Amino acid sequence: MSNLLDTNEGAHYLYMGNDAIVRGALEGGVSVAAGYPGTPSSEIIEQLARISDRRSLYVEWATNEKIATEIAAAASFAGLRSICTMKQNGVHVASDFLLHLTGTGVRGGMVVVVCEDPGALSSQNEADARYFAKMLEVPLLEPGDFQEAKDMMKWALELSEELKTFVIFRSVTRMSHASGNVVIGELPENEPRAYFQYKGPLLDFLTGPMVTGPGVVAYARTVQQGRLKRAVSLFEQSRFNIYAGPERPELLIITSSACYLYSKEAIHTLNLGDRVGLLKLGTTWPLPEGLVRKHLAAAQKVLVVEEPQDFMEENIKILAADAAGEVGVKTFYGKKSGHVPTSGELNPDIIMNTLKGILGIQYEPVPQEYATKAFQSMFKSPGRELTFCPGCPHRASFLSLHNALALDNRDGFVCGDVGCYGIGVLPAGFSTVKTNFSMGSGLGLATGFGKLTKFGMNQPVVAVCGDSTFFHAVMPALVDAVHHQSDVTLVVLDNSGTAMTGFQPHPGLAVDAMGETAPSIDIEAVCRAIGADVASSDPFDVERTEKTLLGMLKKKGAKVVILRQICALSPEKRGKKKYQMSVREDVCIGENCGCNRMCTRILRCPGIYWDTARKVSRIDEVICAGCGVCASVCPSGAIQKAEVA
Amino acid sequence: MDEKKHLGQKELNERVKHARLCTGCGACVNLCPYQRAYEDKVLAIFPCDLDVGRCYAFCPRTPVDLEALRGLLFDPQDLTPEVGAVKGFYVTRSRNTKERSRAQHGGTVTALMSLALKEGIIDTAVMADRGGTFLPEAVTENDSRKVAMHGKSSFVVSPNVAEFNRLAKGSSEKIGAVATPCQALAYAKMRMKPIPERDNNIDKLKLVVGLFCGWALSWERLMDLLAAKTELAAITGLDIPPSRYQAMHIYTTNGTIEVPIDEVNRCIRGACHYCFDMTAEFSDISVGSARLSEGWEEARGWNQVIVRTDLGLELVELARKKRRLEFREVPEGNLQRLKAASLNKKGMALKNLKLRTHSQDDLIYLNKEDPAFKNLIKGG
Incomplete structure (x- = not known):
């Protein structure tokens, strides 16, 4: 962390991609940064927050991505340089504001940093946010390695300020979360002053009010399109667009971002350096048309390598069609032709297979025998399904939810939301979750279901959300539910932090991103103020929680049950057991009638295992978190808990 | 009927719960974490994959050899085909007016349970409380003076056997239960110890006071x-x-x-249409409303009582001796009228069961060769 502030210009450091982005932002003179946590973007705000006091930064975890973008824009309007960060779907949340922001443009440099997750390794979607650049008519930059991540971030701030439009900076998991060598540059010593000028005339976005409206939209768009034209001319000369390969390659690969590294490795491994040319673009919207035309003219076959969607491929084809007279007709390979997968993450092996297909070359990355063996051994390893951690409050919460819905006996169900509790769809959550969409959609959907009684629907509807999600997008849905008297129960699984992304603080906590004391917003009081019937319980008190939920399911209108218990992995709790758990072998009835392995067959906490030889359950001392829930579900009292002093 | 005598939760669900034969007695509840009672329903909240379970074995709507149960519980000389064993037939009421005012009718059950507790015949009584919203709750009472708190009926079943199952795991040693006919049958099936190694501590059950029951309401x-x-x-x-x-x-x-x-x-619980037992035949003592020539206003203050076992007789005679129960002469023909009503219920149950199976031979949980049904079936 400390080397992020190193002033030793020219020093080499191994930086994770997100650290390189942070360093680039610092070198670019960023003053304000805001974001909403989301893999793989979260480390950028975390790192900036940690050094905020030493660089005079303002850094915040905003309530949601739209607000993060507004925080950054305000700084820009007041003349500061700013960034906002989010994962791919965050752009969809922020997009309404961003659309309007193109109407005025910005003043201080402002960069929207989007870290995408091709292959959805930590996501429920595989969105390609690059389309926003084209749709909103703003420049798009994509670094192709770690040095570029740093350098390009600095340039993005400068570019934004020069063009007076925000810039989208797009990274991907293998860029943000992989590490590489970075040579650091100069850290500016500036103490910028913030002041919002608004006394100038309307439509003068440098000194006047920052507003757009009917009658001026056409003008504002013309201005923005002019900025984009300037971008094209700058991009033609950009050092982030590079070509390597023969003058007249047999095949031209056009690529960007992490796919540049995959393509480079594939060309190297297949020893195709003299046959294949590699054009890496860092400025992917608007395209540097002249540069692309020049390279198209030199090759007959063109392969576009990108993930997850065919954004560049389409744009290059349009460009090629326009320039057909000049560059000739090309044969394109890519997603459309079926040579590159249209979903999921790419890797060097995939690109090698693509090149083999196009160029008709023989190459086996691994001997066939080995590949077959490796494939077969996949089925020999023990099956492990996604589950909650030992001691996770969600397991207990979902057990009570399951039982309450089962006893209520009206085919009730849970609308899930975005967080670890999405696992509620699986046996780990007793398969109670039946819908799961975007942040806050759980209660939105549930509110809709809750209004269908008019059409004979009598199924009780429950929505679950985490504490951070509650603030992010659930509050408006709760207002809707209360105001429209929807018959719905919201269960807030309050584990005191944005747990899934690494315990970033949120408005419900008494601390902000920079570690300063902050007023916490009381979820219970908010729900009461909105007008919901509110109850709360400790999910580890299984009996009480079930009773509370059952009571709420019976009631009409919008109800809220807050189930509060800190995440088992939280820094406060980690490694500290409340109870020392043990199993009395003589009492455990195991597979017999009366239990049939309730703890290992139904509860399935990884902290308990079934001893097949002795036919009893046992506690795995190493991973048991000592929450005590298994003791309260054991029908024979065999699982015992002793308070740890 | 299945080859195998006892089956598990899966079959219980298919053949009783989903077949809408579940009486809500609670016999399958509190034996394991999977069968639960809520309101007047019994639900399987998680599946159990055991082949053989007590839930199936104890259920009063799984196949049963009633003759074996009668052999275990009663003196063969006392048996009648219409109302089961009869050692004595009485019209009684509690001598305590307060007790009567809190009771459904004459307060006989209250007096008997209270006496059994006081005399140490039992240490704990399992009974139903009407509850605030006519939803009876199974309650446990150890205090003979408080038995009267639980005297009213709302015609809805409470899962009393579940409460017995819970209690039997604990420190109570001598349990007395007030039971509907289906619950009394469940207790009788438990007493047969169909799964000997997991007998549910049924030996702790010392007394069953049955209630006459035409049906329960949903x-x-x-x-x-x-x-x-x-x-x-x-x-x-x-x-x-x-x-x-x-x-x-x-x-x-x-x-x-x-x-x-x-x-x-229209409110009757569907399962009750398949019940053959009006007088809780598998109890020590059965108690119900009385019929008197003076009319209902007088009769509603009294009970009719069938004593079926030696223990039952002992308790009723003790109640007479201790002046807990007041006796009056049984009106001529009352037992005959009761037998006729009971036979009528048996006949309806058999008819309904046959309608369900479309067969003269398949009575789902009953045996057509049973002496109580033989004549009824022949009679059409």
């Missing part, structure tokens, strides 16, 4: 019915006089509301 439907007639808070009691009035009486603070029996019939 709680949800009853609530809808009552809510349509009056303010729920104004209701002080419910009754169905055993006469030709053919109505349910809702006693309220503003007087009595009569509900035509047809409306009440």
